Amino acid sequence: MIQEILEQLNIAWQLFEYHCNELEDTEAMWCGTPNGLRIRKTENTWIADWPETEAYTIGPPSIAWTMWHILYWWRTVITASKEKHIPEKEEIKWPGSVAAAVCEIRDCHDAWVSFLKSLDENELRSGELCRWPFEGKSMYSLALWVNMEFMKNAAEIGAGRFLYAAADAKAAEQLKES
Numbered sequence: 001m002i003q004e005i006l007e008q009l010n011i012a013w014q015l016f017e018y019h020c021n022e023l024e025d026t027e028a029m030w031c032g033t034p035n036g037l038r039i040r041k042t043e044n045t046w047i048a049d050w051p052e053t054e055a056y057t058i059g060p061p062s063i064a065w066t067m068w069h070i071l072y073w074w075r076t077v078i079t080a081s082k083e084k085h086i087p088e089k090e091e092i093k094w095p096g097s098v099a100a101a102v103c104e105i106r107d108c109h110d111a112w113v114s115f116l117k118s119l120d121e122n123e124l125r126s127g128e129l130c131r132w133p134f135e136g137k138s139m140y141s142l143a144l145w146v147n148m149e150f151m152k153n154a155a156e157i158g159a160g161r162f163l164y165a166a167a168d169a170k171a172a173e174q175l176k177e178s
Contacts, residue, residue: 008147009143012150016150028098030062031062031065037058048094078108
């Protein structure tokens, strides 16, 4: 079963790489709605918005926020599973650029695959290592959730790129008309 899970993850990984190909920082930081979740620069660090609601009225997040969110949940899953520690969301920082984020997400992917491959069948069936985002489920269940969450986030990056391209095309058309 672990081979099938890794094959699914590989499909999601290919989608992620496709949507991140030639992704620029300006595009990633753009947010098409005033309330959408973003990454914000402070004096010495980057801060990720955290939703007070999951209502549709907040609109879609920026691509940078979605990439930060991948880092947040994947690092938390790995740390919780391996080290029995659940990091606070504030501990997970935006690395400052799309290129750095892709590298860090790649590191999470590789660490997760390596970790899963290191587990024996009893550990994969056990709930002992599964501590976040739900406790006591099997590692198989957690691995399937990771695949689903990653595929969803990769699709959100693609949707963000479509929104950005459409907004950019509309702006260019408006400039032509004026």
